Amino acid sequence: MKIEDIKKEFPIFNNKVQNNDLVYLDSANSSQKPLVVVDRIYDFYTKEFSNVGRSVHYLAVAATNLYENTRTSVQKYINAKDKNEIVFTKGATEAINLVASTFGQKYLKEGDEVLLTELEHHSNYVPWHYLRKSKGIKIQFADVNENGEVTLESIEKKITQKTKIIAITHLSNVTGAILPVKEITQLAHSKGIPVLIDGCQSAPHLKLDMQDLDCDFYAISCHKMYGPTGLGILYAKKKWLEELPPYQGGGGMIGEVKKEGITYGDLPNKFEAGTMATAQVIAFNESIKFLNKIGIDKIVKHENELMEYGQELLRKNNSVKLIGNPKNKGAVLSFTIDGIHPHDIATILDEDGVAIRAGHHCCQILHEKLDLVATARASLGVYNTKEDLDQLNSSINKCKKIFE
Amino acid sequence: MNLKELYQEIILDHGKNPRNLRKTDNFNKDAKGHNPLCGDKVHIFLKLNENKKIEDISFEGQGCAISMASASIMTDLIKGKEEKEVKEIINDFLEMIKEKDSLNTKLLEEDEKTKLMCLSGVKQYPMRVKCATLSWHTLISAIDKSQNEINIESKEI
Numbered sequence A: 001m002k003i004e005d006i007k008k009e010f011p012i013f014n015n016k017v018q019n020n021d022l023v024y025l026d027s028a029n030s031s032q033k034p035l036v037v038v039d040r041i042y043d044f045y046t047k048e049f050s051n052v053g054r055s056v057h058y059l060a061v062a063a064t065n066l067y068e069n070t071r072t073s074v075q076k077y078i079n080a081k082d083k084n085e086i087v088f089t090k091g092a093t094e095a096i097n098l099v100a101s102t103f104g105q106k107y108l109k110e111g112d113e114v115l116l117t118e119l120e121h122h123s124n125y126v127p128w129h130y131l132r133k134s135k136g137i138k139i140q141f142a143d144v145n146e147n148g149e150v151t152l153e154s155i156e157k158k159i160t161q162k163t164k165i166i167a168i169t170h171l172s173n174v175t176g177a178i179l180p181v182k183e184i185t186q187l188a189h190s191k192g193i194p195v196l197i198d199g200c201q202s203a204p205h206l207k208l209d210m211q212d213l214d215c216d217f218y219a220i221s222c223h224k225m226y227g228p229t230g231l232g233i234l235y236a237k238k239k240w241l242e243e244l245p246p247y248q249g250g251g252g253m254i255g256e257v258k259k260e261g262i263t264y265g266d267l268p269n270k271f272e273a274g275t276m277a278t279a280q281v282i283a284f285n286e287s288i289k290f291l292n293k294i295g296i297d298k299i300v301k302h303e304n305e306l307m308e309y310g311q312e313l314l315r316k317n318n319s320v321k322l323i324g325n326p327k328n329k330g331a332v333l334s335f336t337i338d339g340i341h342p343h344d345i346a347t348i349l350d351e352d353g354v355a356i357r358a359g360h361h362c363c364q365i366l367h368e369k370l371d372l373v374a375t376a377r378a379s380l381g382v383y384n385t386k387e388d389l390d391q392l393n394s395s396i397n398k399c400k401k402i403f404e
Numbered sequence B: 001m002n003l004k005e006l007y008q009e010i011i012l013d014h015g016k017n018p019r020n021l022r023k024t025d026n027f028n029k030d031a032k033g034h035n036p037l038c039g040d041k042v043h044i045f046l047k048l049n050e051n052k053k054i055e056d057i058s059f060e061g062q063g064c065a066i067s068m069a070s071a072s073i074m075t076d077l078i079k080g081k082e083e084k085e086v087k088e089i090i091n092d093f094l095e096m097i098k099e100k101d102s103l104n105t106k107l108l109e110e111d112e113k114t115k116l117m118c119l120s121g122v123k124q125y126p127m128r129v130k131c132a133t134l135s136w137h138t139l140i141s142a143i144d145k146s147q148n149e150i151n152i153e154s155k156e157i
Helices: A003-009 A035-048 A058-077 A092-107 A126-135 A152-158 A181-190 A238-243 A278-294 A296-316 A342-350 A364-369 A386-402 B009-016 B065-078 B083-098 B110-124 B126-144
Strands: A086-089 A113-117 A138-142 A163-169 A195-198 A217-221 A232-236 A254-258 A261-264 A320-322 A332-337 A357-359 A375-379 B029-035 B040-048 B054-062 B149-151
Touching: A003 A278, A035 A058, A035 A278, A058 A086, A058 A278, A086 A092, A092 A126, A092 A163, A092 A195, A092 A217, A092 A232, A113 A126, A113 A152, A126 A138, A138 A152, A152 A163, A152 A181, A163 A181, A181 A195, A232 A238, A278 A296, A296 A320, A296 A332, A296 A386, A332 A386, A342 A357, A342 A375, A342 A386, A342 B065, A342 B126, B009 B065, B009 B110, B029 B126, B040 B065, B040 B126, B054 B065, B054 B126, B065 B083, B065 B110, B065 B126, B083 B110, B083 B126, B110 B126
Parallel strands: A113 A138, A113 A163, A163 A195, A195 A217, B029 B149
Antiparallel strands: A086 A232, A217 A232, A254 A261, A320 A332, A332 A375, A357 A375, B029 B040, B040 B054
């Protein structure tokens, strides 16, 4: 598929937003959906619906096969060793909660340390905070530097004898910094520490290879990856999924249930209790096919070009200040404008159909560190174009005029 | 939606040059307000005399044009009113922002009401209503001194 044809695959762009063409620059928050994904949900519900993994009738068998096909597609897409290392969750948030809760329950005790970074999204802090409350663990934060990056050295500095797990973002949703996660994992493993990577922002934009990365856990948000909402993925090495206790109890995750005791099901069922987001899982296979059809290398190149183009535009624009200047950067442009609050910027840009996000982007720790109450953020997706960024820039100029 | 209705001259003026943005000397009541969604913060200071009349009101804080303008206009209108009157004005304003088309209180002059009605543009922007109401909820809290810091997210509006 040619880059210039991508936008046509997303029906949302056929609509006008307040009489304007939609300039969607909020993909770090959630991405738009290609028609193939929307159609797949409709087709499944109208022609093929059944619950999976339970009944033996025709529809149930077919639906189960479709459901498992997605698991295999995800395994291949992220190059996991085993398809049973892919666990479906209701989101990346649940994936991280699953690890924090079960890992904490089995391995953490008072005084143990969990190492995060100052870049983390609340969903990779709050689940660990629960363990601070319930188990008396300590949470350490690796420092972010003036470029908005977290380096291998800053991680190393915070590792102690008591560090039991390192949980870090792959790509910051505010500064766009891409962390040296492979090197961090190597360092951690040399000290016997497992690593969880929050891959929400990286999964839609970077090439993923779990075996090369060698991390222990990787959390993915499907709705940021041109897929449906209500679905996330936890990749975990098989040994962890075997060792960790189940997260939730219910149907589908059991082996034998007797009055005197219960055994749990095989992987990955052990971690998929209750009826799962079946239609979403099946439709997510279309998201992966869609990404494969374009090719991740092409996506990386396209988004990099756009990011650099946008960065140049905003750098040249007086009174606009870009937040963070990481060497290795994803397609996120966070900025402030002197004298205009980000919420006012977002509302004024919206009038032109330009959708950005304003606020702390679920990263209050980082904003406090940067001494900012809020930032405006334009984040890119595969469908964006240079024209979108030109429109962003001219709407920013309009905004400046209003506040002159 | 109309941007001009939201960012009227009065709003932009009060947003850029907020009145009463300072700390009252010898204040006897105060409260802090916070909107964690956007990071807006306000701290309101009151000086009431023995007859429960507001001798001075001021605020410190940072936020968007809407929240700064709302605090600025509010403090202008409230100065000199009695505590009971203040409550009536607050309720009238919050009801207007929520559902009513106009302000009904007789405690404000027509030109004062016109000024306040400039804030009614936020009605069309549900995510921004909290920007306009933060300082008003904080003022209630200062008068009642029911809570030290109010969190607008836990309020209905």
